[in-house]
Amino acid sequence: MVVLALGCDPWVGVDVERLDRSVRPLEVADRFFSPFEVDGLRSLPTERHRDRFLALWTLKEAYIKARGMGLALPLRDFSFSPDASPPSVRFEPSLGDDESRWRFERVDLDSGHRVAVAAKVPRLTVHVSRIDLEALASHVGLPHTAGAV
Incomplete structure (x- = not known):
């Protein structure tokens, strides 16, 4: 699978995750997520932990990729409300960033993949197109690309 995010500004990030990936949501969240996000995750029934975890994880990954700093940005220093439409974020002052300048979107590509896009733009529009790699x-x-991804 290839996911491509295009923008006129360099502040664009994207993350894609398989929904069936092996993960221990509460263990990872306790280590990396903000207290607000951990509390929200723990308040849900166990069967919803994986879905909420992946919603938060993809949004966080998209943001740190857009910033170009990767895990040098402390994941605990920003919090997402993934159920908002579009998802909203709150930054700790230590990040020196402005929530009002960022836009986020989440997309479930199919039954097996979730994508999040982050962009520092006044408006964000996400278009999903499926393209057969052979075509x-x-x-x-x-040349023929059988087996290539």
Whole structure:
């Protein structure tokens, strides 16, 4: 799978996760998430932990990729409200960032993948297109790509 985010500004990040990935939501959240996010996760029934965890994780990953700093940004220093539409964020003052300048979107591509996009823009529009890799390779004149991803 390839996920591509395009923008006129360099402040764009994207993350994709498999929904069936092995994860211990509460253990990872306790280590990396803000207290607000951990409290929200713990308040849910156990069967909803994985879904909420992945919603938060993809949003956090998209943001740190957009900032270009990766895990150098402390994940505890910003909190998402993933159920808001669009998702909203709150930054700790230590990040030196402004919530009002960021836009976030979450998309479930199919029954097996979740994507989050972060962009420092006044407005964010997400378009999802599925492109068959064989057809794309053929269109641009590349040799047969069986098995290539």
